[in-house]
Each structure stands twice: as C-alpha cells, then as structure tokens.
Amino acid sequence: MRKYDIPESVIFFEKNIDLSTRLIQILNTYGHKDPLFICGANSYRELGEKVFHQCKSVLNDSEIIIAPEINKELIANDLAQEYLKSQSPIVGIGGGRILDFAKYISFKTDRPFISIPSNAAHDGIFSPISVIAGFSLGSKMPDYLMISLNTLEKAPLISIQAGIGDLIANFTAINDCYISEAFKDKDRKAEIGDCEHSHEVLNQEAINLAYQGSIELIDLIYATQANDEIVTKFTESRLDLLRSSSFLRQFIKSLVLSGMAMYYANNSSPCSGSEHMISHAIDAIYGHGVKAAHGVQVAVASYFIYPQQLEILKKINQTPERIINFEELFTLLKLPKSFQEIGVSSKELDYVLKLAPKTRANKFSILNLKDDRLKISN
Numbered sequence: 001m002r003k004y005d006i007p008e009s010v011i012f013f014e015k016n017i018d019l020s021t022r023l024i025q026i027l028n029t030y031g032h033k034d035p036l037f038i039c040g041a042n043s044y045r046e047l048g049e050k051v052f053h054q055c056k057s058v059l060n061d062s063e064i065i066i067a068p069e070i071n072k073e074l075i076a077n078d079l080a081q082e083y084l085k086s087q088s089p090i091v092g093i094g095g096g097r098i099l100d101f102a103k104y105i106s107f108k109t110d111r112p113f114i115s116i117p118s119n120a121a122h123d124g125i126f127s128p129i130s131v132i133a134g135f136s137l138g139s140k141m142p143d144y145l146m147i148s149l150n151t152l153e154k155a156p157l158i159s160i161q162a163g164i165g166d167l168i169a170n171f172t173a174i175n176d177c178y179i180s181e182a183f184k185d186k187d188r189k190a191e192i193g194d195c196e197h198s199h200e201v202l203n204q205e206a207i208n209l210a211y212q213g214s215i216e217l218i219d220l221i222y223a224t225q226a227n228d229e230i231v232t233k234f235t236e237s238r239l240d241l242l243r244s245s246s247f248l249r250q251f252i253k254s255l256v257l258s259g260m261a262m263y264y265a266n267n268s269s270p271c272s273g274s275e276h277m278i279s280h281a282i283d284a285i286y287g288h289g290v291k292a293a294h295g296v297q298v299a300v301a302s303y304f305i306y307p308q309q310l311e312i313l314k315k316i317n318q319t320p321e322r323i324i325n326f327e328e329l330f331t332l333l334k335l336p337k338s339f340q341e342i343g344v345s346s347k348e349l350d351y352v353l354k355l356a357p358k359t360r361a362n363k364f365s366i367l368n369l370k371d372d373r374l375k376i377s378n
C-alpha cells in the first residue's frame with residue numbers, strides 16, 4: 001500500500017520563538033501588513049499573546065480578536081460583518097472551537113488561513129470541515145498548520161487521549177465504508193429493509209489515508225509499550241509519554257492524514273461512521289460535550305461497535321487488514337470501555353442507538369442493518 005506523508009504546509013516547532021519567526025515570514029509572503037489573529041481566551045494567555053506581540057513588532061497593523069462565544073445568532077448574522085472587511089490572512093490560535101470559527105471565516109471570505117492549535121483533541125485540525133454550534137459546515141483546509149510542540153505537551157492529557165480516540169474511530173468508520181459497499185448489492189437488500197440510505201462511493205485512497213494515520217499511531221503506542229524501560233514510565237507517569245515530542249509528531253501526522261482523507265473523499269466517511277452517529281446521538285440527548293469529550297465518546301462507541309462489525313464482515317467474506325486488540329489498547333490508554341463509564345446507562349443506550357442512525361439520516365452504516373445484530377451490552 002502506498003505510504004503517504006504530510007504536506008510541507010504542516011510545520012513543527014520545538015520553540016515558540018521559531019514559530020513566530022516563521023509565521024512572520026509566511027505572513028510577509030501574502031503581502032499584507034494587517035493579519036487578523038483570532039484567539040481563545042486561554043490560548044491567548046498560553047501562546048497567543050507572545051506570538052501576536054512578536055508579529056506585531058514587524059506587522060504593525062495586525063489586529064487580535066479574542067473570539068466571542070460562538071453561538072447560533074452569530075452564524076445567523078453571517079458570522080458578524082465586522083470580521084469580513086479585509087482580505088488579509090487570518091491566524092487562528094486555540095482549541096477546536098476557535099480554529100473552526102477562524103477557519104470558517106477564512107473560507108467564507110476567501111482569505112488565507114494559518115492554524116496554530118493549542119491542543120489537538122480531534123481530527124478537525126487539518127480538515128475541510130468546521131463544526132460551529134453543533135453544525136458540520138463545509139469549510140477549507142488550512143493553508144498552514146503550525147505546531148508548537150512546547151504548547152501541545154502542556155495541553156491537558158485528556159485532549160491527547162480524545163484525539164487518539166478520534167483516530168481509533170477511523171477503524172470503525174472504515175469498516176462501515178466496506179459494509180456500506182457490500183450492502184449496495186441488490187441481493188442483500190432484504191437484510192437492510194426498505195431504507196433509502198445512500199451508499200457513498202468507496203474512495204480507496206481516502207480510506208488508505210485514514211487507515212495509515214490510525215495504524216501508524218497504534219503501532220507507535222504498541223512499540224512504546226514493548227520497550228520494557230518505557231513501559232514502566234508509561235504506567236508510572238500516567239501516560240506522560242503521550243506528551244513526548246516523538247509521540248506528538250506522529251499524533252499530529254495521524255490527525256493530518258485523517259483530515260486529508262476527508263478532503264480526498266469529499267466527505268467525512270473514512271473518519272466518521274456509526275461510532276460518530278452514536279456520539280452525535282449522545283450529544284443530541286445530553287448536550288454537546290456534557291458526557292465526555294468528542295474523541296472519548298467516539299472511542300467508547302467504537303469499542304462497542306467494532307466486534308459487531310467484525311462479525312458482519314466475516315459473514316460477507318471481508319477480512320480487515322489487521323484486527324486491532326481494542327481491549328488491550330483501551331486499557332493501555334485508560335480510555336473508557338463502556339457507555340456506563342461516561343454516564344450513559346443500558347436503558348438510555350437503547351434510546352441512543354435508536355436515535356443514532358437518524359443523526360445522519362442519509363448515510364448507511366452497520367446501524368441500518370435491520371435484524372437485531374447490534375447487541376446492547378453495556
């Protein structure tokens with residue numbers, strides 16, 4: 001299988017001063033002296049303030065906005081006209097919410113977008129999609145993704161675990177792509193019933209990208225575990241190795257490959273299947289992020305759905321390239337293995353699973369199979 005690398009527009013920095021220096025060079029290439037910085041309040045204190053002032057000393061007319069609460073009214077106002085005046089580049093510094101907001105404004109106003117994440121809790125850091133107030137909106141890929149390793153290593157560990165969870169979800173999303181493809185077959189229609197779901201065109205290149213991103217990260221986790229000396233640290237220092245520079249580089253590479261997979265597929269299918277629908281249903285019932293971070297929710301849903309997909313794939317004579325030992329992986333990463341652990345009871349799960357396929361009504365997944373193969377065991 002062809003191996004993919006990340007584009008040159010994804011740049012890693014060990015020191016923030018080097019990031020600022022490179023950012024000034026990039027901004028200069030656009031020929032504008034008035035870039036707009038959009039930054040989260042916490043990210044401003046941790047990274048944004050320094051980067052902004054280092055750039056401001058050179059780019060006199062740059063302006064910084066500490067992003068307001070992003071809500072539906074703001075979208076209704078077409079993301080506030082005040083942001084739409086200039087054609088100068090936009091620099092987003094922050095977590096997913098801020099970056100999605102900045103990316104979407106760049107897309108709507110056709111401006112260059114430079115993304116500087118303060119954490120990487122999901123695969124949206126290099127995707128053509130912005131999630132704003134719970135809506136997934138078509139957006140653009142960042143023109144540059146600048147990674148401050150120094151900042152990411154200080155991010156809460158849960159953000160890294162969640163990001164890994166979003167990458168684990170690729171395995172179940174890809175299985176859903178193959179299941180969808182197999183059940184296009186008219187002979188199998190009886191097993192689906194009279195649903196009108198569309199079966200998206202299988203894009204093998206996009207699937208390969210999503211798979212490579214996830215498997216490389218999982219292999220690194222196992223390789224780290226296999227080293228005796230490191231495994232002691234791995235458990236004793238409570239996953240602190242996930243903050244190492246070498247791990248973070250692969251972690252970001254994997255998230256970037258996921259984003260590229262969505263770009264090539266022209267949809268989110270290689271990275272978002274039934275496990276994401278279950279997570280969307282949990283969000284719809286309890287509120288976004290109330291039960292757990294997005295990446296943790298999709299991970300626990302993947303843990304639930306993966307063995308059931310393997311059964312279906314076996315029945316239709318499709319063997320996955322590798323079978324992942326979710327049990328071992330989740331133990332190692334201290335990720336929850338049951339919905340109960342994130343506060344969803346067996347009784348509530350029944351409702352979640354009924355609602356899940358309706359959250360993406362047109363998309364086929366294992367959840368559309370009409371018999372009772374989905375065993376509810378929480």
Ligand SMILES: [Zn+2]
Pocket residue numbers: 122123166169272276294298
């Ligand atoms: Zn996701």
